[in-house]
Amino acid sequence: MRGSPVTLEPPGPEPTGLGRFGEFGGRFVPETLVPALIDLEHNFREAWASEVFRAELTELLTSYAGRPTPVTECHRLSERLGLRVLLKREDLTHTGSHKINNVLGQALLTRRMQKQRVIAETGAGQHGVATATVAALFGLDCVVFMGAVDVERQALNVFRMQSLGADVVPVTSGSATLKDAINEALRDWVATVDTTHYCIGSVVGPHPYPWMVREFQRVVGDEAREQCRAILGTDPDLVVACVGGGSNAIGTFAGFLDTSARLVGVEAGGHGLESGQHGASVSRGVPGVLHGSRSLFLQDEDGQILEAHSISAGLDYPGVGPEHAELAATGRAEYAFATDDEAVAGFQLLSVTEGIVPALEPAHAIGWLARESGRAVPAGSTVLVTLSGRGDKDVALIAERLTGERL
Amino acid sequence: MTISLEAHLRARREAGHKLLVPYVTGGLGDDWLDVLHAVADAGADAVEIGIPFSDPVMDGVTIQEASRRALERGATPAGIVAEIASDDFEVPLAVMTYTNPVAHMGFRRFAAALAGAGISGAIVPDLPLDELDGWGDAADDAGVETVLLAAPPTPDDRLRAICERSHGFVYGVTLMGVTGERDHLASQAHEMGERCKAVTDKPVLLGLGISNPEQAVEASRFADGVIVGSALVSRVLKGGGPDAAHEFVRELRVALDQSTQPTR
Numbered sequence: 325m326r327g328s329p330v331t332l333e334p335p336g337p338e339p340t341g342l343g344r345f346g347e348f349g350g351r352f353v354p355e356t357l358v359p360a361l362i363d364l365e366h367n368f369r370e371a372w373a374s375e376v377f378r379a380e381l382t383e384l385l386t387s388y389a390g391r392p393t394p395v396t397e398c399h400r401l402s403e404r405l406g407l408r409v410l411l412k413r414e415d416l417t418h419t420g421s422h423k424i425n426n427v428l429g430q431a432l433l434t435r436r437m438q439k440q441r442v443i444a445e446t447g448a449g450q451h452g453v454a455t456a457t458v459a460a461l462f463g464l465d466c467v468v469f470m471g472a473v474d475v476e477r478q479a480l481n482v483f484r485m486q487s488l489g490a491d492v493v494p495v496t497s498g499s500a501t502l503k504d505a506i507n508e509a510l511r512d513w514v515a516t517v518d519t520t521h522y523c524i525g526s527v528v529g530p531h532p533y534p535w536m537v538r539e540f541q542r543v544v545g546d547e548a549r550e551q552c553r554a555i556l557g558t559d560p561d562l563v564v565a566c567v568g569g570g571s572n573a574i575g576t577f578a579g580f581l582d583t584s585a586r587l588v589g590v591e592a593g594g595h596g597l598e599s600g601q602h603g604a605s606v607s608r609g610v611p612g613v614l615h616g617s618r619s620l621f622l623q624d625e626d627g628q629i630l631e632a633h634s635i636s637a638g639l640d641y642p643g644v645g646p647e648h649a650e651l652a653a654t655g656r657a658e659y660a661f662a663t664d665d666e667a668v669a670g671f672q673l674l675s676v677t678e679g680i681v682p683a684l685e686p687a688h689a690i691g692w693l694a695r696e697s698g699r700a701v702p703a704g705s706t707v708l709v710t711l712s713g714r715g716d717k718d719v720a721l722i723a724e725r726l727t728g729e730r731l
Numbered sequence: 732m733t734i735s736l737e738a739h740l741r742a743r744r745e746a747g748h749k750l751l752v753p754y755v756t757g758g759l760g761d762d763w764l765d766v767l768h769a770v771a772d773a774g775a776d777a778v779e780i781g782i783p784f785s786d787p788v789m790d791g792v793t794i795q796e797a798s799r800r801a802l803e804r805g806a807t808p809a810g811i812v813a814e815i816a817s818d819d820f821e822v823p824l825a826v827m828t829y830t831n832p833v834a835h836m837g838f839r840r841f842a843a844a845l846a847g848a849g850i851s852g853a854i855v856p857d858l859p860l861d862e863l864d865g866w867g868d869a870a871d872d873a874g875v876e877t878v879l880l881a882a883p884p885t886p887d888d889r890l891r892a893i894c895e896r897s898h899g900f901v902y903g904v905t906l907m908g909v910t911g912e913r914d915h916l917a918s919q920a921h922e923m924g925e926r927c928k929a930v931t932d933k934p935v936l937l938g939l940g941i942s943n944p945e946q947a948v949e950a951s952r953f954a955d956g957v958i959v960g961s962a963l964v965s966r967v968l969k970g971g972g973p974d975a976a977h978e979f980v981r982e983l984r985v986a987l988d989q990s991t992q993p994t995r
Binding site for chain 1: 784785786787788789791795799802807808809829830831832833834835836856857858859860861862879880881882883884885886889893904907908909
């Protein structure tokens with residue numbers, strides 16, 4: 325079901341005080357960045373309250389990004405799992421993932437702040453591609469920081485970004501993945517904040533980013549709720565989304581927070597939680613401060629941040645957005661995990677049952693659902709899964725994993 | 732006995748000296764305590780000791796690399812503080828680290844550990860004024876002086892509040908950027924020093940990018956002194972050890988002292 329053109333809902337609940345969700349959030353950054361963050365918050369508040377801004381964003385989301393995205397009822401998958409499964413199809417947006425929703429909003433803000441350059445960090449490359457896309461659309465200079473490991477495993481998206489005119493900077497420090505790309509983007513931003521907007525790709529970072537990115541992504545959940553009601557006549561029993569930093573999940577959850585639906589975020593279980601090689605920061609993380617906010621992070625006994633592991637570069641992050649930490653603390657959302665193997669199984673299952681090739685990130689959500697159907701998910705449940713992105717970028721990696729040969 | 736950072740720096744300033752605070756990465760090499768002694772002997776007025784963190788976003792490549800090497804060698808916050816506690820220094824010491832290792836140990840436990848080791852102050856660059864409460868109270872109660880950073884874009888009213896809340900000294904950030912050696916003193920250094928000096932009587936030190944004696948002398952004209960980090964750490968990273976550290980800090984000291992001599 326596709327529904328009518330999107331109209332953005334009024335702003336959602338704000339974090340309290342200094343950008344806190346309960347005890348999480350905040351603005352833990354060097355003084356050099358504080359004035360810019362206060363300015364960004366001011367600009368976002370004004371813009372988000374402005375009908376003109378919202379109308380312009382709505383127009384871009386409709387005519388450029390292709391919203392509203394449909395909700396697809398998955399008959400063959402449902403039969404296989406003994407559930408009724410609906411997919412929110414963010415894979416069908418321009419650039420192929422939910423990331424476009426956020427970057428269109430931030431690009432409009434960049435123009436409003438009269439900045440000419442955007443920087444971004446990316447793991448799987450989806451946020452980098454989305455940022456490079458809107459930078460081209462708005463005529464902005466664009467630099468994307470990407471861990472050297474991810475540059476290697478996401479070569480297709482690197483080429484896409486370069487084709488769009490972006491400069492892709494491989495980051496070799498630390499684990500050379502998303503966490504280190506964020507560090508490097510922050511270092512760049514400290515030096516260029518007068519002329520540069522840092523387009524953060526998830527609900528992480530200092531206030532106002534976790535709030536602002538949620539607001540730009542809540543269109544996913546707001547649309548999905550109306551679409552589910554039209555199809556099911558009510559809300560789904562369960563709403564499931566994968567969680568790295570957590571932007572597609574928080575955008576989805578935002579539409580269902582005031583319903584009775586169970587909300588489940590699926591984290592990267594990697595080689596299994598006991599292996600220590602995973603990205604399950606809600607399940608195994610402890611409170612800490614990284615990248616500007618207080619949240620849950622994987623860390624050692626001395627407070628050094630650990631490297632995360634996931635087959636999916638988009639989930640390979642040792643932390644989670646602060647609002648997720650708060651949703652977990654209050655119990656409003658549950659956080660589970662799927663291993664690398666289960667994600668690959670989810671990738672295959674959705675591909676063969678529905679003709680939809682998912683990105684490895686939402687394949688975790690499918691993999692978890694397949695594992696838990698008839699267990700944590702009672703038979704006959706109605707389930708909405710956000711399919712946050714399409715799988716083109718991951719096909720070569722999965723082929724190599726399954727066949728041992730490079731395509 | 733712990734020496735008060737602010738009292739000591741004020742006294743040195745009142746005696747006509749320009750202040751010099753070198754930065755040493757804690758746990759960098761087996762002889763890191765010798766490096767610390769060497770810079771103190773060479774004329775440092777206080778020493779800043781970096782407690783390495785895995786994700787140091789305020790630091791450029793030199794201090795990132797030093798932190799990485801120290802962590803690889805097994806350096807930990809508790810271990811560094813314990814090593815300092817087992818030694819004696821004649822100048823006040825301040826640690827520089829990030830919020831997460833501090834919060835992970837617990838604000839009160841960390842503050843007590845510093846005080847117990849005779850460490851006078853702490854600089855936590857990703858803990859700005861608005862987020863200071865938990866750590867600030869714990870540090871105050873333990874008698875640890877929390878040094879705050881003021882930066883070029885900091886508005887005047889906020890600058891005043893930062894100078895008010897900062898203890899030990901005020902750390903004036905000379906440029907928009909991260910730590911690291913630079914060819915020239917940043918153009919914002921002059922204004923940063925004068926803006927801070929206009930609103931506080933506390934010692935004002937300028938830091939970031941100050942790489943040689945000439946830049947140290949130039950920067951100290953606008954403030955009470957300077958902090959020198961990457962240029963010193965790079966000499967240690969290159970294998971220079973305590974001798975190279977001593978020689979470099981001595982050069983800085985001599986240049987600063989000569990700059991304050993009355994001309995005939």
